[in-house]
Amino acid sequence: MRTAYGVETVRAAERELMARLPDGALMQRAAAGLAAACADLLGRVYGSRVVLLTGSGDNGGDALYAGARLARRGAGVTAVLLSPERAHAGGLAALRRAGGRSVGVAGAEELIERADLVVDGIVGIGGKGGLRPEAVPLAEAAERSRAAVVAVDLPSGVDVETGEVRGAALRADLTVTFGTHKPGLLIDPAREYAGVVRLVDIGLAPPADATELEALQHADVARLLPLPSPETDKYRRGVVGIAAGSARYPGAAVLAVAGALRGGAGAVRYVGPAGDAVIARFPETLVSDGGPKKAGRVQAWVVGPGAGDDAATVAEVLAADVPVLLDADGLRLAHADAVRGRTAPTLMTPHAGEAAALLGISREEVEGARLASVRELAGRYAATVLLKGSTTLVAGAGGTGAVRVNPTGTGWLATAGSGDVLSGLAGSLLAAGLPALDAASVAAYLHGLSARFAADGAPVGAHDVAEGIPGAWRDVRG
Ligand SMILES: NC(=O)C1=CN([C@@H]2O[C@H](COP(=O)(O)OP(=O)(O)OC[C@H]3O[C@@H](n4cnc5c(N)ncnc54)[C@H](OP(=O)(O)O)[C@@H]3O)[C@@H](O)[C@H]2O)[C@@H](O)CC1
Numbered sequence: 001m002r003t004a005y006g007v008e009t010v011r012a013a014e015r016e017l018m019a020r021l022p023d024g025a026l027m028q029r030a031a032a033g034l035a036a037a038c039a040d041l042l043g044r045v046y047g048s049r050v051v052l053l054t055g056s057g058d059n060g061g062d063a064l065y066a067g068a069r070l071a072r073r074g075a076g077v078t079a080v081l082l083s084p085e086r087a088h089a090g091g092l093a094a095l096r097r098a099g100g101r102s103v104g105v106a107g108a109e110e111l112i113e114r115a116d117l118v119v120d121g122i123v124g125i126g127g128k129g130g131l132r133p134e135a136v137p138l139a140e141a142a143e144r145s146r147a148a149v150v151a152v153d154l155p156s157g158v159d160v161e162t163g164e165v166r167g168a169a170l171r172a173d174l175t176v177t178f179g180t181h182k183p184g185l186l187i188d189p190a191r192e193y194a195g196v197v198r199l200v201d202i203g204l205a206p207p208a209d210a211t212e213l214e215a216l217q218h219a220d221v222a223r224l225l226p227l228p229s230p231e232t233d234k235y236r237r238g239v240v241g242i243a244a245g246s247a248r249y250p251g252a253a254v255l256a257v258a259g260a261l262r263g264g265a266g267a268v269r270y271v272g273p274a275g276d277a278v279i280a281r282f283p284e285t286l287v288s289d290g291g292p293k294k295a296g297r298v299q300a301w302v303v304g305p306g307a308g309d310d311a312a313t314v315a316e317v318l319a320a321d322v323p324v325l326l327d328a329d330g331l332r333l334a335h336a337d338a339v340r341g342r343t344a345p346t347l348m349t350p351h352a353g354e355a356a357a358l359l360g361i362s363r364e365e366v367e368g369a370r371l372a373s374v375r376e377l378a379g380r381y382a383a384t385v386l387l388k389g390s391t392t393l394v395a396g397a398g399g400t401g402a403v404r405v406n407p408t409g410t411g412w413l414a415t416a417g418s419g420d421v422l423s424g425l426a427g428s429l430l431a432a433g434l435p436a437l438d439a440a441s442v443a444a445y446l447h448g449l450s451a452r453f454a455a456d457g458a459p460v461g462a463h464d465v466a467e468g469i470p471g472a473w474r475d476v477r478g
């Protein structure tokens, strides 16, 4: 499991470690890791031109010490000091001893444009607000320049706690972060600014119960996948009910069923007006004519994809005492009290536009503040919430615990119907007995992986994503 921690937790872990180490040892570990990453990126250090953007805190100190290491290996290193009188004294002295030099911001843009490597040590976890005005032209020059840009700990200007970016920020090709990941490095829009993230181990050991974000990895998903035992039957594997589709949108029903058939449940029941289309494509589906109540035994329901205005079916499903996944039209048609009042788990799967409608804010606000939005929805509805998008996040019911961030997402998933496949897949995992947080995060993981395999660098349709799910299972299980 990849984990990320908030600033207070990181600082507490740093204090604890520093108390046991000689003065400055931690910064030397950080600088050594940073210099090694820079050298890898440069390929040839000797003769390269390196510019250090240096702020007034320890983030600048890391950059200066790393710059000194590069200068000792023959790089021409220039530190641009944003506040010359407050630059890290030890780091600056080390750089000068190694043959590096320092300048003020005047003329810095030209240096940046001619550099091979720019190191962003303007601010790290001590930063408040976005980039200050004097740093903005330097960030713009770095973007214009052909130099590789390496951010120290995090790209300056992004919100390390939330992944929000208000105003200008440095755009890095590589971020070298120390001790642990930070939430902002894993959530868009900040994640975009971070480029590739490389974690340098400096010996920090933050407590597991303070985890802010978790990203499942293959091994975690493999452990959670529901596998049939020798004595199993379809009810033990779980029966998922799909109440989706309408005369106008029969395809949503077909795609939700397609996802559900690949999710590990033993059987898929379908109720709704698209039964003929479903059975024509998937004859193994148990189609029934009555509403959800008359469908027979179901261990989890999916309601909403392509459902049009059928509020009665949504209400009927919400009244069932089994896990319910609420998606698409279902999110709009559900009564908030009916969701909050449920005793069995509820999983809501909005995209940013649907989340915005539920929260009464704009889509842009949701996309700019994903972490806050997903937590807020999970709190308001007392439901597990999967917020789809460029970074898919899953918050557990109530919104207070660690939020799961999906590492397998891809832009190819932004295609009509892919959400229907995801809802069927996650519903199937719910029926197979996974807790809602696991069902949602495992579904997002497999869905993203499947899309990556199916796309392989070219556009895909939602049905390709559904058909690729077994391949994603196999890959995860190794
Ligand atoms: N602690 C450790 O053991 C280790 C820490 N390590 C490293 O230290 C970093 C944290 O260092 P830190 O605490 O000194 O804060 P830091 O991020 O450099 O910024 C604070 C300074 O910037 C200023 N400032 C604030 N906002 C600003 C803005 N928007 N734009 C511009 N300036 C702004 C603010 O001054 P102000 O002008 O507000 O008085 C203050 O002086 C961490 O990210 C990691 O890289 C590693 O070496 C491993 C060991």
Ligand SMILES: [K+]
Pocket (backbone or CB within 6 Å): 059, 120, 121, 122, 123, 124, 151, 152, 153, 154, 155, 156
């Ligand atoms: K930085």
